[in-house]
Amino acid sequence: MRDLRDLPSVVWVLAAGRFVSSASAFLMLFLVLYLTGPRGLGVVPAGIIAGSNGVGALLGNVTGGRFGDRYGHRRVLLLTASVVGVLTALIPWQPVWLLAVTMPLTGYLGAVASLGQGALAALAVPAGSRRSSVAVSRAASNAGFVIGPPVGALLATHGYDTLFVVDGVLTLVLRHATSRFLPDEAPVAAEPDAPAGLWRAVRADRSLLLLLPGVVLVDLVYRQLYSTLPLHLRDHGQPLALYTLLVAIGSGLILALEIPVALWLRDRPAIPIIATGYALVAVGFVIFGLTWMGVTAAAVVAMVVLTAGEILYKTTATAHVLDAAPAHLVGQYQGLYTGAATSGTMLSAPLGGMVYAVAPGLLWPLCGVVAGVGALLALASRRPSRDAEPAAS
Numbered sequence: 305m306r307d308l309r310d311l312p313s314v315v316w317v318l319a320a321g322r323f324v325s326s327a328s329a330f331l332m333l334f335l336v337l338y339l340t341g342p343r344g345l346g347v348v349p350a351g352i353i354a355g356s357n358g359v360g361a362l363l364g365n366v367t368g369g370r371f372g373d374r375y376g377h378r379r380v381l382l383l384t385a386s387v388v389g390v391l392t393a394l395i396p397w398q399p400v401w402l403l404a405v406t407m408p409l410t411g412y413l414g415a416v417a418s419l420g421q422g423a424l425a426a427l428a429v430p431a432g433s434r435r436s437s438v439a440v441s442r443a444a445s446n447a448g449f450v451i452g453p454p455v456g457a458l459l460a461t462h463g464y465d466t467l468f469v470v471d472g473v474l475t476l477v478l479r480h481a482t483s484r485f486l487p488d489e490a491p492v493a494a495e496p497d498a499p500a501g502l503w504r505a506v507r508a509d510r511s512l513l514l515l516l517p518g519v520v521l522v523d524l525v526y527r528q529l530y531s532t533l534p535l536h537l538r539d540h541g542q543p544l545a546l547y548t549l550l551v552a553i554g555s556g557l558i559l560a561l562e563i564p565v566a567l568w569l570r571d572r573p574a575i576p577i578i579a580t581g582y583a584l585v586a587v588g589f590v591i592f593g594l595t596w597m598g599v600t601a602a603a604v605v606a607m608v609v610l611t612a613g614e615i616l617y618k619t620t621a622t623a624h625v626l627d628a629a630p631a632h633l634v635g636q637y638q639g640l641y642t643g644a645a646t647s648g649t650m651l652s653a654p655l656g657g658m659v660y661a662v663a664p665g666l667l668w669p670l671c672g673v674v675a676g677v678g679a680l681l682a683l684a685s686r687r688p689s690r691d692a693e694p695a696a697s
Contacts, residue, residue, distance in 0.1 A: 310436075314428045314487060320444065322421065324448065325448065328455075330468065331410070334456060358411060360409060362647075364415025367639070368415055369502075382479055391409070392471050393472025393476070394472070395468040423635040439619045449555075515578075515685040516641070517678075518680075521674050528656045529550075532660045533592065557615065579679045586672040586673075590671070622638075622645075
């Protein structure tokens with residue numbers, strides 16, 4: 305596959321779905337405000353209920369891929385999306401005790417649906433040519449997240465109930481609209497010489513066993529953008545506008561460059577690209593601590609550097625793990641990678657917060673060391689027989 309025109313139509317359909325679902329993902333943005341506002345809950349119980357949605361999503365990523373591998377990704381995607389849409393649309397009419405039950409279920413099923421989307425897109429493209437399809441999917445998702453918050457804020461002026469009803473109804477409409485374009489597919493049988501189960505396959509793959517811990521380490525560092533970085537800027541007298549500017553810079557660079565870079569590097573071995581991306585993340589976070597440059601200048605330079613790293617590693621690492629998956633385990637491999645690549649959402653705030661509370665100046669060089677170890681693990685995971693040659697196209 306030489307360019308985007310070679311991608312199958314199902315990849316574009318699924319990318320459009322990613323865009324709409326990301327643009328209407330109001331649940332994760334406004335749930336705490338809703339629970340502490342109209343529902344009258346305290347911050348702690350509201351945080352527990354909202355957090356249970358994230359826990360469900362993490363468990364869904366780690367364990368939910370087997371459903372699509374076993375029963376067919378199209379069938380599982382359509383079923384789980386339907387349930388998520390109904391549960392989300394009914395949030396305004398659910399009592400608090402029921403929300404405590406349905407929120408983790410919604411997070412779990414939403415993650416399973418997302419894995420189904422990714423697996424269908426991966427299986428539509430030959431192994432070795434998946435970087436372009438992953439880049440298109442990520443660009444669509446990022447574009448949706450750019451427009452989603454302001455749209456959600458506008459809808460919230462009419463009440464939070466409207467947000468969740470719109471979110472749920474759009475999920476159901478999207479499920480109906482895309483169903484006719486998704487291929488009917490039977491579960492893929494294991495090859496005679498392939499490991500039957502996920503963990504047996506992973507244990508036999510030394511490269512993956514080295515790469516996944518590196519993924520966790522780098523994501524632990526990367527998510528400091530959303531936990532300790534705002535504190536760092538505030539404590540150095542910077543306005544909130546600087547933080548929002550940094551987020552906008554990162555999002556803009558990703559939208560503008562991720563697809564062209566993926567196409568440019570499509571024939572290059574994956575592991576050196578991933579390791580370089582991790583190294584740039586390490587350097588970027590070290591730069592945050594170089595306040596002698598000026599806090600604003602250091603923050604802007606750091607954001608550009610680490611975003612360059614993200615552009616290199618996110619698409620490449622996702623496609624690399626999917627290429628390593630046996631055909632009958634694509635969903636589970638994707639879930640395993642997604643779980644590792646989002647582990648920082650649970651770990652970064654408490655761990656980074658503890659370090660920042662004790663020694664604020666130590667956090668940034670420590671982030672550099674941790675992400676640097678991730679880069680070394682990525683290099684150590686290189687498969688000479690597979691990465692020494694260009695990927696098939």
